[in-house]
Amino acid sequence: MDAVTLHYDVSGNDFTCAGEASRKIKKTLKTLGFSPEIIRNVAIAVYEAEINMVVHANGGTIDASVTPEQIDVVLKDTGPGIPNIELAMQEGWSTAPENVRQLGFGAGMGLPNIKKYSDALRVESEVGKGTTIYITVINK
Amino acid sequence: MKISEIVKILDADVITGADSLDRDVRTVCGSDLMSDVLAFVKEQAVLLTGLVNAQVIRTAEMMDMQCIVFVRGKKPNLDMIELANDADIVLLGTQFEMFTACGRLYAGGMKGRSGR
Numbered sequence: 029m030d031a032v033t034l035h036y037d038v039s040g041n042d043f044t045c046a047g048e049a050s051r052k053i054k055k056t057l058k059t060l061g062f063s064p065e066i067i068r069n070v071a072i073a074v075y076e077a078e079i080n081m082v083v084h085a086n087g088g089t090i091d092a093s094v095t096p097e098q099i100d101v102v103l104k105d106t107g108p109g110i111p112n113i114e115l116a117m118q119e120g121w122s123t124a125p126e127n128v129r130q131l132g133f134g135a136g137m138g139l140p141n142i143k144k145y146s147d148a149l150r151v152e153s154e155v156g157k158g159t160t161i162y163i164t165v166i167n168k
Numbered sequence: 169m170k171i172s173e174i175v176k177i178l179d180a181d182v183i184t185g186a187d188s189l190d191r192d193v194r195t196v197c198g199s200d201l202m203s204d205v206l207a208f209v210k211e212q213a214v215l216l217t218g219l220v221n222a223q224v225i226r227t228a229e230m231m232d233m234q235c236i237v238f239v240r241g242k243k244p245n246l247d248m249i250e251l252a253n254d255a256d257i258v259l260l261g262t263q264f265e266m267f268t269a270c271g272r273l274y275a276g277g278m279k280g281r282s283g284r
Contacts (some may be wrong), residue, residue: 047226137203
């Protein structure tokens, strides 16, 4: 089977719509017949990353490549970048503003949760240029 | 426990999903912090929350949760109800506060993430 590729543009203006791309990816994986556990792992990891993208980087793009063996998702933004990735990976570390915390996010669990639910996570970031997150979930 | 039992225990209103009250649910997560909810993976779970925004529904959808209970008389808006219908999630509303709602469900036999 050729890889199924998906592309989504994520708006940074509307927190209400944040998660729409993750939702569509989840539905596609369901249609393709992946197990509920694999689908959930991808959905949660991508959703956290999508929320981050909306909250911190004014949106961006999400590209997914799906094969029977694995699901690869790349989230790319042109936001402010992450000055210290090691710090950002720590549970509880957050730079989210108060309004985001009031919406139930910004507890510093985003990147740790992405790591927890994925088989591989790579974060590339340059301050002032943006961040690209590579998430892989293996179809076990 | 069936969702219909939760309706009784919490004296809850069924906001949407009246046709799905015979579904079995096994665990409960009570939180206003969606990032914590996303760290909580259990099959057939119920979310109790006092937070009311679209991300509550999306979070539950990503987690394959069956039912959301809004505590303290909080009401979801129409967009949230539509999202829940689309995701096939039952929405309930109770006047009980979080602590009391959790206590009543625990006393009724529901368990948390650890199964205790």
